[in-house]
Structures are given as C-alpha cells and as structure tokens.
Amino acid sequence: MLTSLRRLLGYRVLIQTLVVRELKARYRGSVLGFFWSFANPLLLLLVYTFVFSVVLPARFEGVDNYALFLFCGLLPWTWFSSALTEASNSLLANGNLIRKVLFPAEVLPLVAVLANMVHFLLALPILILALVLFVAVPPSLTELLWFPAVVAVQLLLTLALGLMLAALTVHFRDIRDLLANVLTLWFFATPILYPWTMVASRGPSVAGLPPAGKVLMDLNPFTHIAISYQEILFFDGPFGHWKWLLALAVAGICLFLAGYALFDRLRDSFAEEV
C-alpha cells in the first residue's frame, strides 16, 4: 500500500501530461478554444441571474444576490459531479490502455478528477470578478486564505470517491447509470440552491439531537464544502465553519486510503474485466 502510494508520486509527470492532454483535447477544434473555460461559467452565471431575478425571483433571508450565492456552490459541485462521472467511466473508456499496455490504472481516475479541477480553477476568475462587482463586502484576505484548504479537502474527497467508483464500475457497470441519479439527488440534498439555515431548523428533533434536517445535512460531506465556499466567498464575517472542514479533511484522508486500498485490491482484475 505504501509502496503503491510512493509509486503514485513517480507518476506525476504522466498524470500532468495526461491532464494537459485532456484539457487540450477538450477544446480542440472549437473556435474559441480555451476561452470556453471562462465563457461557460460566465454564460451559466448569466442564465441563472436571468432565471432567478426575472423569471422566478428567489428570496432567501440573508441572501441578497441569489444568482451569485448559487454560483458559489454550483461551481465546486460541477467539478465534483463531472469528476465522479468521468472517473467512474475512466477505466472502461481507456480499456485499451488497461488491457494492452503496462499502464498504472489509478492514473486514469486521478486525471479525470484533476482535469475537472483545472476547469473549476479556470472558472474562478469570473466568480471573483462578479463578487467584486456585485457584492457589497468582498471577501477578506484572511478568509481567502482558507480557500485553498477547501479546494484541497474537496480534491481529497473527490479522489477517494473517484478511485472507488472507477474500480467498482469495472465490475458493476450499473454504477454508471446509478451514479447520474444519485448525483442529482445529492445535489438537491446539499445546500447549493438554498442556504443551509433554511433546512437546519426543519424536522423533528429526537433524543436531544438537533433537528433531523440539520443532522441529515451534517452527515452529507458536501454540505460542509458548499458552506465553506459560501462563507468564504459570499457571506460577510469571518469563516466560522473551519472545524467541520478540518473534520472533513481527516475523514477525507481515511476515505482516500480506503479508496486506494480498494482500488489496489481490485487492480489485478481490471485487465480481464474491462
């Protein structure tokens, strides 16, 4: 296990090369090319702004610019969901490499996650620009220092799940279809479309625990990631969610090790099952 992890470090050139390939290949042949990485989130932001201020005006307490609020959670979610979708399919899509070439299989889900992270990072300037232009109090520098930490925790969590899904999808192709629906449900269960305070007080409270709505949300790891982004980027005041974030980081490390162990255990079966 440790030697495998160390070997993984040795693949960083390969991973880097493949991520670059992935990014290059995605926009190859389009007129705007890399510009789409900026244009896509910008267009998305415009659509959401139009829908939620003109068509379906959304009102939540403490959320004055709903489209921007939504955007703070939506961009990381897009990274998360498309990374998992691609990672779960990555071994099957590259069956040739697994079956015919001596190739470190774990590189494939990692590349899927990292390439989507780059897209996320490329979309950030648009978000930051919009925040500076439209929000009364832009995020403070001390708050922004937490930002890389949130990205790191999300990366860890996504990698862990990506590895597991990639390995299991080889054996159970159903996961691909299942995943799409699970992700939709997960999206609505996470405070991205609505602020978490709206759900936190709902539901009965049992045996002295907080209300059921809060318990359920707290159990969802992406809740804390979404809240962290929202607190850092959107809401005023200091970043108060850091304890949850640290707890999630610890859980993320454990999950990553578990995911890697699972992947390692199933590794030998890939060449035959893909």
Added chain:
Amino acid sequence: MTEPAIALRDVTKLYRRYAYRRQFSTLKSALLKGSLASELEPNEVLRAVDGVSLSVTAGSTVGLIGRNGSGKSTLLKLVAGITKPTTGTVDVRGRISALIELGAGFHPEISGRENIFINGVMLGLAKREIARRFDEIVEFAELEDFIDSPVKTYSSGMYMRLGFAVAVHVDPDVLLVDEVLAVGDEGFSLKCLDKFADFKRRGKTILLVTHSLSLVERYCDEAVWVDAGRTRGHGDPRQVVHAYTTDVARSEERALASADRKAQAAAGAEGDTTQEAVSEQPVVAREPPGDMFRAAEGRWGLGPVRIDRVTLERDGAEAHVFQSGDRLAIRLAVRTPEPVHDFVFGISIFNAEGVCCYGTNTDIEEFEPVELAGAGEVTFAIDSLDLVEGTYKLDVAAHTRQGLQYDYHRLLHTFRVKSRTKDAGIYRPRHRWSFTPAVRLTPRRT
C-alpha cells in the same frame, strides 16, 4: 549473461468464462444476495496458461508459435506484466516494451507530435529522452508531413507506424511483439525487421508471437510451441516449427475427413443398398443440373450403377492431406444390382476457384466396357501429385457412353495439398532449373 532475461516458473493463468449467469449479475443482485465478495470470484474458469515454465536467456530472440487461442498472447501479457499469473512467478530483467497493441494510448483529437510525447511518457520515458529521439521517431514512422495533424486524420497504416515507431524507440531491454509485423506496406515491414535485427545485434531480448513460421525459422534463436496453454516444444526453431506443422497437418486431416463424411452423408452417398433406398434420398436429384460447370456440390443419377464409397489413399493408407509430389490413389467402390454393359468411370479435380485442373474418364482413355456385375472397385492412381498448394475437390462419376448419368458425385470429396514451395498456378509441371556459369545462384539455406 547466464542470468535469464525472462523467467517463468510454473505459471498458470485462469480466466473466468462468461457464463450466462455471471453476465447478468449486477451490483443490485450482488447486494441483494450479499455476495459482493463471491461475485468477484471466478466460478467457471478457463486455463489460458497451464503450468508453463520458460526461461529466455538475455540477448536471444524467441518465437512463440501455436494455434489461435492456444495462450500465446496471454503468455506475452503475463511477461509484460499487464496481467498477473494466478499461480507461479514471472521475472523479467530490464525495461520492457510491449508491442501488443500499437498506439494504444493515442488521443485522436491531438497532433501526432503531442501524442509521441504522451505515448513516450506512458511507456516510461522522460520528456528529455523523448525530445532527443523525436526526430528519429518521426523519420522512422515516415510521418514528417503529418506530424502536426491530429491523429484522427491518420490512415490506419500511419497510426500503426507511429505506434510502432514510439514503442521501438523506448529502447527496451526486452521487446515483446504480438503479431504486429503485418503493419504497413512491404517497405515498412522490412524496416521493422531491420529494427529487430538491430535490437538483436545490440544484445536485446525479443519475445515474438507470430503465425509467420518462416519468420520464426529465419529470425529466432529458439522457438516455443504453445498448445492449449502448455508448452509442447521448445528449442531449435526449425525442429519446433516442423513438429508444429506436422501437428497442424494431422488435425487438418481429421477436420477434412470429418467434413468429407458429412458432405457425403448429406448427399446420400453412404448407407443405401437398394434401388428403393436411393429413390428415397431427397437430395439425389434425378436430373443433372443444366450447367455442369456451375453446379454446386451434390449427387444425382438414375442408377443402376452406384458409387458407394470414395476413398483417397497415400501408399495404401487413407489420407486427406498430401504433400505436393505424393502418390495419390482414388478408390471407388462401385456396385450394380443387375449386370450393365455400357459404363464409363470419370474423375475430375477442381481447385478452390472451381477451375478444373484435370479431368478424364475410361472412355476418353479408350477402355471398352465389357461387363459390370455385382460389386467391384475402380482405382485411379497418380504417381506424383504435381499440384500447387491448396484445397481441391473431386467429381467422380459413373455414366453411359452417351453421357446418361448412373451416379454423379459433384465436389463431394475434398483433399488438401501442401507444399514447401509457394509456387503459383494450377499445375506444377515436372521441372528443374539450370544455369550457365556466368549466372550464379546458390540454394538458400532456410
């Protein structure tokens, strides 16, 4: 130098067969039955490689031969480390490059140039090393004009050439090749062979899976014959290839014999002893087809003379596969319920294209029929079967001098002719070459 470059010790590889049940088992059923772990265990297995021990000395070129599905490619994948043996150990010393699927990692959307770098990194080269060999790779692949076009615009030959070029420029210590010499045109194949020869000179180890036996005889130091997952022979290429071809001929013989029996049975050539039985045979057409030369295989005729059995023999033993120049005897078992005084026996040999190579009958050769009564045998013997390599079919017939068919077997009997010389045509006349002293040739040693 005595240290083997590749050492396989008692290697067995089991593959799970895709049984009906397994194919439809899903995550849901695995979860429902709580059998997630056991579903991942093979239930019905195929021994692709069965207890193979093999050691290849560093610097030698070894050819793996064997029928399709005998486990050659699996063996190569085990050596490459792409799959792990179920039991046993595989040790390989040095950097491996496996030419199993060329250009496996190419991305169609990006240029040949970028793909060379990515593919090189995948095969374990540092970027600097690739940059140094870049020109050489492009030149070898003959793609100077296309190197900046996306790979999806390449023809399949260009694609393969690029894949081959990258793989051989990895500068491996051990090169594994799986039937990839069929890449590209004649010129490129020769270049590949040159590259192999170059590897050989520099003391690299090459393991080659191929169906081209002459390649094995010419290039390999050793040959390994794999059959049903086991090694059947290992050693001098010429001996191993000979043992293999003999075995192939033998099983071909068996296959032809059984196909022959089936064809004859389908045409009703066996089993019937009475006139009534003949008329009950649905496949026996009463009338011959309009155009004899276009007729498909079959049997027809009005009797009473019947050809009950046709056997092909070499030196008294039944055979279906012959070497060019062998003795061939075609034996017809004939029978008639009533004495007949007007009869002719004929034989024609057709090649696979349907060309009649030779045809004759007793009437053409001026035998006057006197009487045929009861059962007898007619033998047509060829002292030297001077046909080129190929599959041949026979027409045999008994008819009247006016051409009224008693019993006609159309293309029902098949035999194969094998030949070391791959000459062309339909007939090999007895011949020899001679040269005046100014024209010097010498027989090739193969």
